[in-house]
Amino acid sequence: MTLDYEIFDLGDFALQNGAILRDAKLAYKLFGTLNATRDNAILYPTWYSGQHYDNEWLVGRGMALDPDKYCIIIPNMFGNGLSSSPSNTPEPYNAARFPKVTAYDNVRAQHRLVTEHFGISHLRMVTGWSMGGLQTFHWGAMYPDMMDLLAPFCGSAKCARHNFVFLEGVKAALTADGAFQDGWYSEKPHKGLRAAARVYAGWGFSQSFYREELDLKTLGYASLEDFLVSFWEGFFLPKDPNNLLAMLWTWQNGDISANELYNGDYKAALGAIKAKAYVMPGGTDLYFPPEDSQNEVAHMPNATYVPIPSIWGHFAGGPGTNPVDVKFLDDKLKELLAS
Incomplete structure (x- = not known):
């Protein structure tokens, strides 16, 4: 390859x-x-x-x-x-x-x-x-x-500080899945990744985006649930949870x-x-x-x-x-x- x-x-x-x-x-x-x-x-x-x-x-x-x-x-x-x-x-x-x-x-x-x-x-x-x-x-x-x-x-x-708190929610969702096993998972913790995606979904786009239904009218999803599953869960599921947590720590500790x-x-x-x-x-x-x-x-x-x-x-x-x-x-x- x-x-x-x-x-x-x-x-x-x-x-x-x-x-x-x-x-x-x-x-x-x-x-x-x-x-x-x-x-x-x-x-x-x-x-x-x-x-x-x-x-x-x-x-x-x-x-x-x-x-x-x-x-x-x-x-x-x-x-x-x-x-x-x-x-x-x-x-x-x-x-x-x-x-x-x-x-x-x-x-x-x-x-x-x-x-x-x-x-x-x-x-x-x-x-x-x-x-x-x-x-x-x-x-x-x-x-x-x-x-x-x-x-x-x-x-x-x-x-x-507010951004730090939001990321605590993402971290909690990822690590709460029993399959996560403190980072030593043998199988991907799908529940944690899907939960993290749902946390992210409320933050990545604005209130006005959802009010105007741009997920349906512009991006072409069939419903709000379709958007949450297809766009957001689809975004997170291919990613490695330990990688996500490593970068999350970098983000939370970002300070020039x-x-x-x-x-x-x-x-x-x-x-x-x-x-x-x-x-x-x-x-x-x-x-x-x-x-x-x-x-x-x-x-x-x-x-x-x-x-x-x-x-x-x-x-x-x-x-x-x-x-x-x-x-x-x-x-x-x-x-x-x-x-």
């Missing part, structure tokens, strides 16, 4: 918490070609449970992320099943023993990919949806001189100031971001409400608040679900790249 992605070997990778991720691997996909001066690269990290191919809806000829103009690098997040994850790490650090990985760890690994493997010293832009947005903010704070532009969309620089650079000073971390930024929340996002983005922009010296006018909730930002939102995002990325 031929893989459609590459693997960058990180070796024994020291994590932020002091643990070692042994023989760590970072999976990535490349679109386009790096130019002679190596200054046309765009980094586009993945999101919660997503893999590189789940990012491809925003890449294409004539789009902002045009492989004829730019070299677009999509690194897969640790825990997503392609980069080092509970599901693909050999014993003894497999499954429930997989170490805790932060967004800071992910971005340090990506920095090594960019600088050591590709020889890139400066990026044109870093952009990403959801947890990809979390990583985008980390890039801006950790390596403030390394990019011209930042465009986090439907994401945040720090996991809000939780490192030795900023020692918990969140405003200082935001203030250190030099790149010109468009911070683009979904207007009805229940995970990352626009007020959080306004607060971030208030402390960033070169940022503009650009809300996505959409009732598609968190899914205004991906993964290519609503063509109107895709066009809005693409137009704003083109505008930022042209500036």
Whole structure:
């Protein structure tokens, strides 16, 4: 079987918490070609449970992320099943023993990919949806001189307390299934995955989305139950629960100031971001409400608040679900790249 992605070997990778991720691997996909001066690269990290191919809806000829103009690098997040994850790490650090990985760890690994493997010293832009947005903010704070532009969309620089609580519900649903067996399941815990999907369903789309019955009228499902089973349970069932929990921990502990650079000073971390930024929340996002983005922009010296006018909730930002939102995002990325 031929893989459609590459693997960058990180070796024994020291994590932020002091643990070692042994023989760590970072999976990535490349679109386009790096130019002679190596200054046309765009980094586009993945999101919660997503893999590189789940990012491809925003890449294409004539789009902002045009492989004829730019070299677009999509690194897969640790825990997503392609980069080092509970599901693909050999014993003894497999499954429930997989170490805790932060967004800071992910971005340090990506920095090594960019600088050591590709020889890139400066990026044109870093952009990403959801947890990809979390990583985008980390890039801006950790390596403030390394990019011209930042465009986090439907994401945040720090996991809000309300967001943390929502994720506790997802975690509880996954782990309550008796088949989960504290992460040492021999058969996939279907009940837990289906329950987690139902928890997610109330948050991924907005109240207005459901009020307007867009699940039926636009997405074409036969009923609300059909949408919950086919879209949401169908989304979760192929995924590995330990992988989901590993990335969930990364999400809950996301904070651009939780490192030795900023020692918990969140405003200082935001203030250190030099790149010109468009911070683009979904207007009805229940995970990352626009007020959080306004607060971030208030402390960033070169940022503009650009809300996505959409009732598609968190899914205004991906993964290519609503063509109107895709066009809005693409137009704003083109505008930022042209500036």
